[in-house]
Amino acid sequence: MNNPLVGIVMGSDSDLPVMRGAADILDEFGIPWEMIISSAHRAPEKTATYAREAAGRGLAVIIAGAGSAAHLAGVIAGHTPLPVIGVPISSGALNGVDALYATVQMPPGIPVATVAINGAKNAGILAAQIVSAGRPEVREKIIAYKQKMTRQVEEKSALLQELGVEMYLQKIGGKKA
Template sequence: MASGRVIVLMGSASDAEHAGRATALLDRLGVPWSLHVASAHKTPERLLQVLAESERRGGARVYLTIAGRSNALSGLVDAQVAAPVIACPPLGSGSWAPYDLASSLRMPSGVAPLVVLDPENAALAAVKILALAEPGLAEAVRSYQAAQREKLERADAALGGGAPE
């Protein structure tokens, strides 16, 4: 049986570091993924072929689309597949970041990519979604969340950790 997987689509090879932060967490939580480069602007025909083939294979899958600046990729992918699409645009830290973000969110009716800014968080959300098909993954999510809590509690304990007097 085809197990759940994350299909990572980058709009440019230069997004590889951003994508790598997502796939590192997928590896840690034991979720298979594949990585592809395709541009909604420049290679839409190839992209449509790839999406059609991917949908035909079936199995639980989540798309993770990574495209900066004017993000056409996430909306195009979402409208072509029945699977959920997480948009994780690499916005950088410059003055255009809040403006570029809008291109991932301001969608027409019937186009519904799910936006998460941090790539590690985007991977976590993908795993939460895949857990609907593979309930064992829910345990991995809970462990990850517990580790986050423990990190905070240890930091608090290092400061004394009781209630304020």
């Protein structure tokens, strides 16, 4: 695999099922990535070192996901000049609202782009868009991806019009499309 352009960091292995969404979308766009587990609180030196060395190793952007009120994305942003995308992970009694607030409420000068709770797939897309600023081949893949989504919506709408609500729901197994 080529040298990674995107770093994916999670605070715990329990975040992996969510954070895999970022890796999957980066694979779809052909963007090399790396993934580590590093906690801002339980492994602060490892986290800071990773963030400080990321740009020198050729990374273009870092995606950081953590649950509870962990400040992983913010700590990383404080140690790197690279753009950081935070993924609040749903966990604990507050179901990710605490992680959302911890990720989105950054002080001036330390920005973290924040996606929805468990929004690792969108973090991967945003990382791809950042990478595409200097790589037209990636931009073309993003354009094609968005065109595919548009076609899928149009196809679903046409099928709904053709079948009606009840038959459409039966066809898709009663779940949201």
